[in-house]
Amino acid sequence: MTRRKVLLLNPPGDKLYARDKYCTSVSKTSYYWPQVDLLVQSGYLKDHHDLFVLDAIAERLSFESSFSRISKMGADTVIFLTCSASWNKDFAFVKRLKDELGMQTIANGGFLLFKGKSAMEQFPQIDAVMLDFTEPDILRYLQGDTENLRNFIYRRDGEIVACGRTHPKRFSYPVPRHDLFPLKRYMFPLSKRRVYTVALTSMGCPFHCTFCIPGTLGFKLRDVDNVIEELTYIRSLGVKEVLFQDSSFGADRHHLKELCQKMIEARLDIVWMCQSRVDIIDEERISLMKEAGCHSIQFGVESGDEHILQTMSKGITLDQTRRAFSLCRKHKIATNGFFIIGMPGETEETVLKTIAFAKELKPDVAAFSLPMPHPGTKLGEAIRSDGTVLTEWDLFDDVSHPNLPSGDLSVEKIWELRNRAYREFYFRLGYILMRISRITTFKELMMHIRAFLSIFRRIVLRDYEK
Known part of the structure; x- marks a missing residue:
């Protein structure tokens, strides 16, 4: 498996957008919490790829400050959260990451469970959509193993391919890298x-x-x-x-x-x-x-x-x-x-x-x-x-x-x-x-x-x- 440099990104925003667990909300106060989707992905990726984490919402980073931080990381792949309340800003930011830094982009968001394929048709800056962050499919996707890939929508030879979702009754995942997240910034x-x-x-x-x-x-x-x-x-x-x-x-x-x-x-x-x-x-x-x-x-x-x-x-x-x-x-x-x-x-x-x-x-x-x-x-x-x-x-x-x-x-x-x-x-x-x-x-x-x-x-x- 080729070792990638993967950024787990909670994109910047003008409000405290909570984009985790396929839900959409905006914090009404100053409360915020680690986004569990990215935490789980860190567990799957930690032993196979180099990891970077940026929670731009928790760190109250502007779009420019976030881009500056990311440009210095050298990451070649980004897994980013999005939600119905912020998708347009999220997609615009990710387009810049792709256009200027050449990053491969993988989206994770609630509305994409139902509109993922149409979103990819409309927004070419999205390379793939993840349909279940608790399953290990990200490893297969990054390895190029599309034959066994599930819970993903991705591009192949100019077409958009939607894999079937799995529905197991039980699950587990490798222990996430909590230490990579800015835990002191959450309330x-x-x-x-x-x-x-x-x-x-x-x-x-x-x-x-x-x-x-x-x-x-x-x-x-x-x-x-x-x-x-x-x-x-x-x-x-x-x-x-x-x-x-x-x-x-x-x-x-x-x-x-x-x-x-x-x-x-x-x-x-x-x-x-x-x-x-x-x-x-x-x-x-x-x-x-x-x-x-x-x-x-x-x-x-x-x-x-x-x-x-x-x-x-x-x-x-x-x-x-x-x-x-x-x-x-x-x-x-x-x-x-x-x-x-x-x-x-x-x-x-x-x-x-x-x-x-x-x-x-x-x-x-x-x-x-x-x-x-x-x-x-x-x-x-x-x-x-x-x-x-x-x-x-x-x-x-x-x-x-x-x-x-x-x-x-x-x-x-x-x-x-x-x-x-x-x-x-x-x-x-x-x-x-x-x-x-x-x-x-x-x-x-x-x-x-x-x-x-x-x-x-x-x-x-x-x-x-x-």
């Missing part, structure tokens, strides 16, 4: 340690919410011993906190039990965070998770209206949500609630129910987002079948502007209600005093101040932008 709400990183214990999601890409990917579990091997390496770096980036952590009860028991037995001295579902959490699971080091959980609550939950195929009830948050309080596990404002069928009344429900649940942190009609999701297909033409994929950025009207709610009204949700949730004296009372380190204090100022500046004071 996350409710994190406890000065430095943290991310890992996976599963990929995809067994549930099928209408708005979510992970539910379209299938679901597979990572070998538990492989997870423990990575956690042991992470601990050897002096890192004592991990964010598990699974879409539905703990969805498989037996896998969760085995993982937590082995984490306890390994005595790693690692605390961790995860994202789960309210219908997954019960007394047995949360007790075991707490013993294994879990200190905070993110939940997709989405709505405070039962009918809206049904229309988005969420598969949960408000009472299940109440029980999950109550269990977390009982076990002293912090919570982060995700809510969506403006789903199809929403009215001002249902949005106000969601705001009231958020305050009732009393999560430590809450995020209020707008629905994004991703290609490949039921929401995206429904929007397109209704005749709505999405000519600007920048509408997937829910920080600068709303994207779609909902029934009688105009985009301006949805934006107003979303900002109202932030004001009513965060600017309550009781909430502010609660957050202050739980600050135990200077790092937490500074993180809270930055987050508060960011919310105040970017969301509460900003007028609707067309």
